[in-house]
Amino acid sequence: MAERSEGMRPQVARTLDRRGAMPALVASSAVFAAMLxxxxxxxxxxxxxxxGIGGVTGAGALGPxxxxxxxxxxxxxxxxxxxxFAVLWQIAPIGPELRLAQVVTRALLAAAIGMxxxxxxxxxxxxxxxxxxxxGLFLEAFGGVSTAxxxxxxxxxxDLVAHAATVVLAAVLLWGWLQRHPRGDGAAGTLDEV
Known part of the structure; x- marks a missing residue:
């Protein structure tokens, strides 16, 4: 068992040391801000x-x-x-060497995983x-678990349907920025190691 955990440690260390967290954070934060x-x-x-229509006023009526x-x-x-963020950092990062079709595919994968x-x-x-x-937040008092x-x-x-285009736009903008500001290291995620 000790040998197995020792063998896994380098993989975990490589995963945590993988660069590209900041570009992934910027892209996912932009999507989060757009959704907010x-x-x-x-x-x-x-x-x-x-x-306007119902004539409802007051915090009690509009609070919900x-x-x-x-x-x-x-x-x-x-x-x-x-x-x-997790996909664009660990699984399928966006790099300047990618083609547009690859960037769009990775963005759609990120949106699907986000969903x-x-x-x-x-x-x-x-x-x-x-x-x-x-x-809770989803379980209504009159509904059941299956409804929630x-x-x-x-x-x-x-949200996947409504925001997939926003994710693609954020990834394409990130890709363009990375092409104009090369970092010297290529994007390497789990998808690239397969």
């Missing part, structure tokens, strides 16, 4: 709609709109961006909410 901006704009439009957007930021946008991370968190929150009796899981997975798929 969209959430704020959606909440502002919903607030204006509720105040902003609470839902805040919850979506932490359970939707954040895990989505973390999945993108999976978001869906996994939704399932976990639904199960924890049911197990603890605490409704389905809502979380569909929300993750919705």
């Amino acid at each position: 901006l969209q959430n704020v704009l959606h909440a502002a439009l919903a607030t204006a709609n509720a105040a 709109i902003w609470q839902a957007q805040l919850a979506e930021s932490f359970t939707g946008a954040l895990p989505f961006a973390l999945g993108i 999976l991370v978001q869906a996994a968190l939704a399932v976990l929150l639904a199960i924890l909410g049911a197990a603890t009796g605490f409704p 899981i389905l809502d979380g997975v569909i929300g993750a798929l919705h």
